[in-house]
Amino acid sequence: MRDIAVKIVNFTKKFGNFTAVDNLNLEIFDKEIFGLLGPNGSGKSTTLLTIATVYKPTSGDIIVYGHSVSREDYEVRKLVGIAFQDPKALWIDKVEDMLEWHARVVGYSRSDARKIVKEVLETLDLWEHRNKYFYQLSGGTRKKLELAKVLIQKPRLAILDEPTAQVDVPTKHKLWNIIRELRDEGSTIIIATNDMFEAEKVCERIGIIYKGRLVAVDTVSGLKDRIPAGDVIEVVVEGDGRITKVVEELSAIGRVEYSNGILRIYVEKGEEKAVIVADMLRTRGFKVKSLMIKEPTLDDVFMYFTGARLTSGFEQ
Ligand SMILES: Nc1ncnc2c1ncn2[C@@H]1O[C@H](COP(=O)(O)OP(=O)(O)OP(=O)(O)O)[C@@H](O)[C@H]1O
Ligand SMILES: [Mg+2]
DSSP states (O other): OOOEEEEEEEEEEEETTEEEEEEEEEEEETTOEEEEEOSTTSSHHHHHHHHTTSSOOSEEEEEETTEETTTOHHHHHHHEEEEOSSOOOOTTOBHHHHHHHHHHHTTOOHHHHHHHHHHHHHHTTOGGGTTSBGGGSOHHHHHHHHHHHHHHHOOSEEEEESTTTTOOHHHHHHHHHHHHHHHHTTOEEEEEOSOHHHHHHHOSEEEEEETTEEEEEEEHHHHHHTSTTOEEEEEEEEOOTTHHHHHHHHTTTSEEEEETTEEEEEESSHHHHHHHHHHHHHHTTOEEEEEEEEOOOHHHHHIIIIIHHHHSSOOO
C-alpha cells in the first residue's frame, strides 16, 4: 500500500447552476507524478485550483496530507505550490525581483532567496531574462517563470497546470527532467495536460475526466489494456496451405485478418496472447517469420474514454 498524499472525496464544484466537477473521488499517492487528462472545459483546472485552496468545494472535500481544504486551508497552503495555467503578474514586475519576493514569502532568508533564485533561473535557462519585465517575456518564458516559483518553493505537493504548453520541444524535454528531479527530491506532483506525449513520458498514473466526471484512472499501460481489442498482433507466416483452419482457431482469441502472408489478430493484453498465437502457429506447422505487437497510443485511449463517448452512446 502506498501512502496517500491527496484524497479527493465526493468533490463537487459548481459555478452558479453549472457543475464543473461532479462528485469526483480520487487518491493521489505520495511522491508520484499523477497526470490529469480531459478535453477542454472538463474540470482539470477547477480541480487543481481547489486542491490549491483557490476555490472552495461546493460539496465534498479534498484532504491534502491529512488537512481539509475546506476547514484547514491555511495548513494546506503551506504544503502546496502551484504553477497556474495562465501566468499572471504585475506588468511592472521584473523577473528576478518577482522570484525573490516569492522566495521570501515561502520562507527563505534574504541571502538564501537570492541564492535559490539564481540557481533556479540558471536551471531553467532564464538567467538572461532576469532583468526583463513580465510584459516583455514570450509566452513560453512566462510558463517557465511559473514553474520557477514551484522549483523555488519545493513544496510537498506541486501542482502544475499544463506546465509545458507554449514551450518548444527541446525545452519540454528539459522541463520533464526537472519535474522528475523535483519528485525524486520528495515532492508529489499533479500535472494537468492536453499533451499525450507529455502524459506518457512523465506520468506514472493517469486520471481521465470528462464533463467533470472521472471516467478512468490507471497506469498508461493499464489504460491501454482497457481498450477492447486495442492491441494488434501482427505475424508474418510462411506456408499458407492450411491457413483458413488456423484463422478459424485464432478467432477464439480475437478478430483475425489474413492477407499476403500477414496475420492480424485484434486483442487485449497483446503481450500475453502473442505467446499463445506463436505456439498455435508452430504446432500447426507454420514458420513464424516475424511477430509484432502494436499497442494503442495514449491518443487512442483518450479518444476511447472521451471522444468516443460523444458519438457512440457511452454517455451515462
Ligand atoms: N470561475 C468560473 N466561473 C464560471 N465558470 C467557470 C469558472 N472556472 C471554470 N469554469 C467552467 O468550468 C468548466 C471547467 O473549466 P476548467 O478550467 O476546470 O477546465 P479544464 O479542464 O482545465 O480545461 P482546459 O483544458 O481548457 O484548461 C468550464 O466549462 C469552464 O467554463
Ligand atoms: Mg485548464
